[in-house]
Amino acid sequence: MAKNITPRATDYSEWYVDLIREAKLADYAPVKGCMVIRPNGYAIWEGIQRALDKMFKDTGHVNAYFPLLIPQSYLEKEAEHVEGFALECAVVTHSGLERVEGDSHLRPKGKLEEAYVIRPTSETVIWAMYKNWIQSYRDLPLLINQWANVYRWEMRTRLFLRTAEFLWQEGHTAHATSAEAEEEAMRMLNVYKTFAEEFMAMPVIAGLKSEGQRFPGAVRTYAIEAMMQDRKALQAGTSHFLGQNFARAFDVTFQNDKNEVEHVWATSWGVSTRLVGALIMSHGDDDGMVVPPKLATWPVLAVPIFRKGDEKAKVMTVLSQVVADLRAQNVGVKLDDRENVTPGFKFAEGDLAGYPLRIEIGPRDVEAGQLVAVKRNSREKKTLRLESAVPEIKRTLDDIQAELFSQAKNNLDRHSKQINSYEEFKEFIAADEGFAFVHWAGNSADEKRVQEATKATLRVIPLDAPEEKGSCMLTGRPSNKRVIFAKAY
Amino acid sequence: MAKNITPRATDYSEWYVDLIREAKLADYAPVKGCMVIRPNGYAIWEGIQRALDKMFKDTGHVNAYFPLLIPQSYLEKEAEHVEGFALECAVVTHSGLERVEGDSHLRPKGKLEEAYVIRPTSETVIWAMYKNWIQSYRDLPLLINQWANVYRWEMRTRLFLRTAEFLWQEGHTAHATSAEAEEEAMRMLNVYKTFAEEFMAMPVIAGLKSEGQRFPGAVRTYAIEAMMQDRKALQAGTSHFLGQNFARAFDVTFQNDKNEVEHVWATSWGVSTRLVGALIMSHGDDDGMVVPPKLATWPVLAVPIFRKGDEKAKVMTVLSQVVADLRAQNVGVKLDDRENVTPGFKFAEGDLAGYPLRIEIGPRDVEAGQLVAVKRNSREKKTLRLESAVPEIKRTLDDIQAELFSQAKNNLDRHSKQINSYEEFKEFIAADEGFAFVHWAGNSADEKRVQEATKATLRVIPLDAPEEKGSCMLTGRPSNKRVIFAKAY
Numbered sequence: 001m002a003k004n005i006t007p008r009a010t011d012y013s014e015w016y017v018d019l020i021r022e023a024k025l026a027d028y029a030p031v032k033g034c035m036v037i038r039p040n041g042y043a044i045w046e047g048i049q050r051a052l053d054k055m056f057k058d059t060g061h062v063n064a065y066f067p068l069l070i071p072q073s074y075l076e077k078e079a080e081h082v083e084g085f086a087l088e089c090a091v092v093t094h095s096g097l098e099r100v101e102g103d104s105h106l107r108p109k110g111k112l113e114e115a116y117v118i119r120p121t122s123e124t125v126i127w128a129m130y131k132n133w134i135q136s137y138r139d140l141p142l143l144i145n146q147w148a149n150v151y152r153w154e155m156r157t158r159l160f161l162r163t164a165e166f167l168w169q170e171g172h173t174a175h176a177t178s179a180e181a182e183e184e185a186m187r188m189l190n191v192y193k194t195f196a197e198e199f200m201a202m203p204v205i206a207g208l209k210s211e212g213q214r215f216p217g218a219v220r221t222y223a224i225e226a227m228m229q230d231r232k233a234l235q236a237g238t239s240h241f242l243g244q245n246f247a248r249a250f251d252v253t254f255q256n257d258k259n260e261v262e263h264v265w266a267t268s269w270g271v272s273t274r275l276v277g278a279l280i281m282s283h284g285d286d287d288g289m290v291v292p293p294k295l296a297t298w299p300v301l302a303v304p305i306f307r308k309g310d311e312k313a314k315v316m317t318v319l320s321q322v323v324a325d326l327r328a329q330n331v332g333v334k335l336d337d338r339e340n341v342t343p344g345f346k347f348a349e350g351d352l353a354g355y356p357l358r359i360e361i362g363p364r365d366v367e368a369g370q371l372v373a374v375k376r377n378s379r380e381k382k383t384l385r386l387e388s389a390v391p392e393i394k395r396t397l398d399d400i401q402a403e404l405f406s407q408a409k410n411n412l413d414r415h416s417k418q419i420n421s422y423e424e425f426k427e428f429i430a431a432d433e434g435f436a437f438v439h440w441a442g443n444s445a446d447e448k449r450v451q452e453a454t455k456a457t458l459r460v461i462p463l464d465a466p467e468e469k470g471s472c473m474l475t476g477r478p479s480n481k482r483v484i485f486a487k488a489y
Numbered sequence: 490m491a492k493n494i495t496p497r498a499t500d501y502s503e504w505y506v507d508l509i510r511e512a513k514l515a516d517y518a519p520v521k522g523c524m525v526i527r528p529n530g531y532a533i534w535e536g537i538q539r540a541l542d543k544m545f546k547d548t549g550h551v552n553a554y555f556p557l558l559i560p561q562s563y564l565e566k567e568a569e570h571v572e573g574f575a576l577e578c579a580v581v582t583h584s585g586l587e588r589v590e591g592d593s594h595l596r597p598k599g600k601l602e603e604a605y606v607i608r609p610t611s612e613t614v615i616w617a618m619y620k621n622w623i624q625s626y627r628d629l630p631l632l633i634n635q636w637a638n639v640y641r642w643e644m645r646t647r648l649f650l651r652t653a654e655f656l657w658q659e660g661h662t663a664h665a666t667s668a669e670a671e672e673e674a675m676r677m678l679n680v681y682k683t684f685a686e687e688f689m690a691m692p693v694i695a696g697l698k699s700e701g702q703r704f705p706g707a708v709r710t711y712a713i714e715a716m717m718q719d720r721k722a723l724q725a726g727t728s729h730f731l732g733q734n735f736a737r738a739f740d741v742t743f744q745n746d747k748n749e750v751e752h753v754w755a756t757s758w759g760v761s762t763r764l765v766g767a768l769i770m771s772h773g774d775d776d777g778m779v780v781p782p783k784l785a786t787w788p789v790l791a792v793p794i795f796r797k798g799d800e801k802a803k804v805m806t807v808l809s810q811v812v813a814d815l816r817a818q819n820v821g822v823k824l825d826d827r828e829n830v831t832p833g834f835k836f837a838e839g840d841l842a843g844y845p846l847r848i849e850i851g852p853r854d855v856e857a858g859q860l861v862a863v864k865r866n867s868r869e870k871k872t873l874r875l876e877s878a879v880p881e882i883k884r885t886l887d888d889i890q891a892e893l894f895s896q897a898k899n900n901l902d903r904h905s906k907q908i909n910s911y912e913e914f915k916e917f918i919a920a921d922e923g924f925a926f927v928h929w930a931g932n933s934a935d936e937k938r939v940q941e942a943t944k945a946t947l948r949v950i951p952l953d954a955p956e957e958k959g960s961c962m963l964t965g966r967p968s969n970k971r972v973i974f975a976k977a978y
Contacts, residue, residue, distance in 0.1 A: 027618065029556040030563065031605065036618055039551035039633065046552065062528035063535065067518040068557075068607070068638055068654050069579070072586065072595060074519070082595070086586040090558070090605075091597045094580035095642045097561065097606065106561060106571070108580045108604055110642075115597060116520065116579075117586065118557070118607075129516065129525055138829060144528065149557055149638065153584045153599075165557050340627060 002352060007286045012230045017159065019280060023289045023352040026159045026276075033157040033164035037273065040289075040353045041160075044276050045167065047295035049147065051199045052169065052271070055191050061143040061171060066125050068149075069116035074124040078249040081123065084216025088152040089117035090164075118151040123217060123242070123268060126172045127250040134174060134264060136255050141184070142174040160277030161234075161489050168272035174264045176256060178243070181265035185241040188269040189222045192237035200275065201292040201404035202226050202282045203412050204236055205435075205484065207460025212444035215268075219243035225459045225484065227412045228281035231434040233459045233488040236278050239269035277489075282408050283377070289354030290377050292404050293397040298334035300326060300393065301355035305343050305362035318386065319361045322371065325390045331397070351376065356400050357393065375400055377407075418482065422473045429454040429487065436485045439470035441477035450474060450485065459484040491841060496775045501719045506648065508769060512778045512841040515648050522646040522653035526762065529778075529842045530649075533765050534656065536784035538636065540688045541658065541760070544680050550632040550660060555614050557638075558605035563613040567738040570612065573705025577641040578606035579653075607640040612706060612731070612757055615661045616739040623663060623753060625744045630673070631663040649766030650723075650978050657761035663753045665745060667732070670754035674730040677758040678711045681726035689764065690781040690893035691715050691771045692901050693725055694924075694973065696949025701933035704757075708732035714948045714973065716901045717770035720923040722948045722977040725767050728758035766978075771897050772866070778843030779866050781893050782886040787823035789815060789882065790844035794832050794851035807875065808850045811860065814879045820886070840865065845889050846882065864889055866896075907971065911962045918943040918976065925974045928959035930966035939963060939974065948973040 004022050006014035020026050025041030028034075037045065053063075069092060076082050093115050094108035119125065126144075133139065147169045157163050171188060175181040189206055196204045204224035214221045218240035226236050247253070247263040256262055283290040293299040302323050304315045316337070323333045334355065336346045343360070350358055360372045371389055373382045377400055384392045415434025419425050428436050440458065442450075447458050465481040472479050493511050495503035509515050514530030517523075526534065542552075558581060565571045582604050583597035608614065615633075623631065636658045646652050660677060664670040678695055685693045693713035703710045707729035715725050736742070736752040745751055772779040782788040791812050793804045805826070812822045823844065825835045832849070839847055849861045860878055862871045866889055873881045904923025908914045917925050929947065931939075936947050954970040961968050 027621065030560055030614065030617055031556045031558045034556040034558065036556065037554040039553045042553045043551070045554075062532070064528045064531045065526040065534075065656060067520045067523040067525065068640065069520045069523065071519055075586075076595060082586075086588070086595055087598075089584075089586050090581045091583040091586060092579045092607070093582045093597060095578075097564075097575040097578050097580060097604075099575075106565060106575055108582060109576075115586075118581070125519065128519055132516065151557065167554065 002287045019284050020159050033154055035159050035163050043297045045273055048275055052195055056145050061145045064144050066122050070119050070125045072115045078217045081217035085120040090151045092116040120152045123246050127246040130174055131250050131252045134254050137176050137257050140176045145169055145171045161274050166272045168270050170270045173267045178265050181267050182241050185239045185267045189239040192224050196236055199294045203409045205462050207462040210458045212447050215240045217245050223460055231415045231432055233486040234278050237271040242266035283404050288352035291354040293356040293401045296356055298332040299356050299397050300333045301350040301358045302333050302335045303343055303346050303360050305360055311363045314366055315361055318366050425473055426454055429456045437482040438473045439479035440483045441472035441479045442474050446474055455487050456485045457488055459486050491776045508773050509648050522643055524648050524652050532786045534762055537764055541684055545634050550634045553633050555611050559608050559614045561604045567706045570706035574609040579640045581605040609641045611659055612735050616735040619663055620739050620741045623743050626665050626746050629665045634658055634660045650763050655761045657759050659759045662756045667754050670756050671730050674728045674756040678728040681713050685725055688783045692898045694951050696951040699947045701936050704729045706734050712949055720904045720921055722975040723767050726760040731755040772893050777841035780843040782845040782890045785845055787821040788845050788886050789822045790839040790847045791822050791824045792832055792835050792849050794849055800852045803855055804850055807855050914962055915943055918945045926971040927962045928968035929972045930961035930968045931963050935963055944976050945974045946977055948975050
């Protein structure tokens with residue numbers, strides 16, 4: 001295990017912070033509650049963006065960019081929305097700074113007539129624009145996504161998982177009918193589920209959020225929930241059916257194909273840099289980060305091993321050819337040919353950053369016509385013949401991707417349990433045993449009672465839960481399917 | 490020419506605004522001085538990002554993300570820097586909004602101890618972080634880029650060219666020696682020149698900015714300047730050698746290989762969404778936008794032509810195959826198979842948005858084994874045999890790229906003139922004739938005099954200008970090379 005990283009078994013929270021620091025994924029910023037995403041961490045976010053952006057475009061969406069600042073009066077237009085975000089908004093009140101005699105610091109100048117808030121989310125400013133862009137059913141559907149930064153001043157922050165500023169994408173779509181908007185909300189929930197499972201190697205449960213956990217301004221909120229290695233839940237993405245709430249707030253109407261005027265139907269959906277945190281807590285180990293091959297900018301780290309000058313040319317000739325062959329087949333390779341650090345130093349650095357596969361070639365490997373490949377996740381070491389190295393490496397990367405998924409899936413399955421009484425539930429949660437599948441027919445106040453007693457919250461009502469008669473663990477009222485309660489990030 | 494677009498010859502400024510509106514590239518935002526980048530405009534920015542990001546990575550740079558908000562005290566640390574930006578900063582003073590009885594609007598709450606500004610540029614917060622990351626010469630060079638939004642409250646704004654919020658990339662590098670930093674500043678200037686010429690099809694002149702036009706905090710500022718169709722100059726990218734100014738302000742030192750402690754040397758460099766404006770004014774015409782093929786997300790617009798139901802299957806079968814063949818060769822194609830609008834409507838929309846090449850197939854084309862290809866820039870129409878259509882289309886896209894460049898190059902060459910007297914200069918500028926290459930030995934005050942008299946500014950001191958003895962057009966002092974004066978955006 002890596003020095004300077006607390007083992008997971010000793011202290012999971014410490015491990016998380018240590019790993020981020022040692023792997024150089026992120027750093028605390030000089031702004032309260034904010035972080036700096038360092039190159040190793042940002043490369044993971046770029047992998048996430050690359051994969052998701054293609055999935056969005058393949059489902060007919062286009063990207064656009066809306067302003068960072070939102071007039072306060074816009075935020076106020078949707079009642080639930082403003083209540084949900086007002087307390088967390090960064091407020092811009094002045095348009096400049098000026099020097100005032102006798103004061104060593106500058107002072108704000110140019111007080112604005114109306115204050116602006118830094119977007120906590122962009123529904124309001126986007127629907128103000130949609131009012132100008134939508135007149136007829138021919139203008140619908142409008143399928144727009146934005147990659148952007150948002151700001152929500154949080155009290156308790158944690159790198160990647162909960163920071164005041166974070167990066168995300170927010171999709172905002174407009175539709176002619178309720179059914180079409182519902183279908184879109186579900187389509188994007190499924191895009192997120194597919195992305196999480198196929199690219200992040202992170203199994204998730206897709207479901208409906210309860211009323212108390214709904215997005216402010218939404219009619220229904222759907223989410224995907226993942227289980228971290230410490231068995232806590234993490235909400236990894238949300239998709240909202242907004243009904244006509246924002247269309248009404250901003251008076252966005254269209255003429256339908258029967259010449260009637262109606263309000264437009266809406267969805268919004270998003271995932272954020274929090275996914276980097278989810279990835280760390282899904283696959284990281286006591287040696288550092290493990291990046292799934294399909295998200296890695298460089299799935300392969302190539303390290304030449306030589307001591308004397310004449311060994312260098314020999315090793316580099318062979319290694320460079322392997323690197324070129326891999327790149328020709330679209331396998332990203334980071335060639336670490338620095339000479340001022342040792343191979344051992346490079347191995348440790350590579351393990352921390354989480355390159356899925358390392359290949360090494362030394363002088364004796366060259367003579368034997370082979371290379372050594374080491375899997376980051378299992379530490380398994382293989383000797384590959386040079387002539388078949390490229391297909392073997394590609395197959396090994398597929399194996400690693402599959403192994404990471406099945407390890408995470410095992411964790412989820414082993415720590416999911418059907419529980420039938422509140423007593424049993426409380427013990428299960430107190431022992432941090434995982435996801436409790438329970439019968440539930442409570443309301444928001446009941447959820448709060450459970451949370452106060454156990455710290456567990458209702459994560460989702462799974463969409464694929466089978467019908468099953470039962471009675472609510474808390475109220476005893478009849479229930480016809482199970483929901484998930486767990487402690488969560 | 491397109492209806493609703495004022496011809497360039499009638500009013501160039503009106504043409505620019507009309508084109509942006511009709512081509513749906515951008516829209517005014519409800520926030521003073523800000524814009525919304527609509528999908529057609531954002532797709533161009535994505536093309537710019539794709540090409541530049543690859544060039545940055547190929548020259549060893551990595552991406553990261555630094556906070557949006559900068560503590561006011563950080564901005565104040567570099568004297569010239571704060572003077573340059575203080576008056577334009579959006580100032581965040583509160584951390585939330587609250588409802589106060591009797592007031593229909595929310596009020597700011599949670600006054601911050603220290604105000605934050607929205608980054609007008611990120612040197613200060615980045616160098617505050619570099620202090621933690623740099624200790625030894627082994628940590629150098631640090632080659633980091635950031636794609637981000639920035640905010641500078643401008644008085645007079647113009648879509649894409651000058652807006653309060655804009656998107657850009659900002660490179661920030663740290664080096665062990667002055668020479669290395671100078672080399673980096675020059676390398677990135679050349680990356681910008683190559684990008685502008687090869688991707689944007691926009692010839693530029695690379696040069697040094699005069700003292701008065703230097704970036705606040707820089708030792709030297711380099712820039713690339715392009716000529717628009719109205720013969721005005723547009724600064725398209727800048728690269729700064731910052732010396733040790735920011736390292737001193739934030740006390741960033743390193744131990745060199747002789748165990749001595751020194752301040753670090755720095756560069757920064759950036760281009761922004763202003764490049765979309767440059768592209769419009771370089772290649773747009775009275776019918777709308779023209780996007781260079783190498784920047785276009787979809788270089789080809791494919792339009793099927795059919796009336797009756799039985800024609801549809803016939804036409805779509807053939808067209809879909811051509812589209813698939815093009816995509817297999819990495820040529821992006823937008824297939825517009827909508828049935829609720831006519832082909833003529835699609836042509837007009839495609840011309841406005843600027844797809845470089847349109848292909849059309851109707852029932853008679855299917856029978857003749859051919860398709861029709863129309864070049865957006867020259868309107869040239871060609872009939873292509875289906876069996877050789879893909880390579881012909883690829884060649885035609887290369888031709889369009891080359892034609893756009895040479896048209897812009899002709900404009901630049903025809904309207905660049907060596908001028909030897911101030912009288913002649915004033916006439917040249919008053920007649921909007923283009924770039925004046927003049928001998929110059931004036932100072933900042935002299936530049937201001939010229940600007941007040943003629944509205945022309947010193948654009949750059951070209952790096953490749955030949956040595957030539959002469960005397961300053963204004964002061965008569967000796968000069969040994971020519972500089973460029975022009976009116977500019």
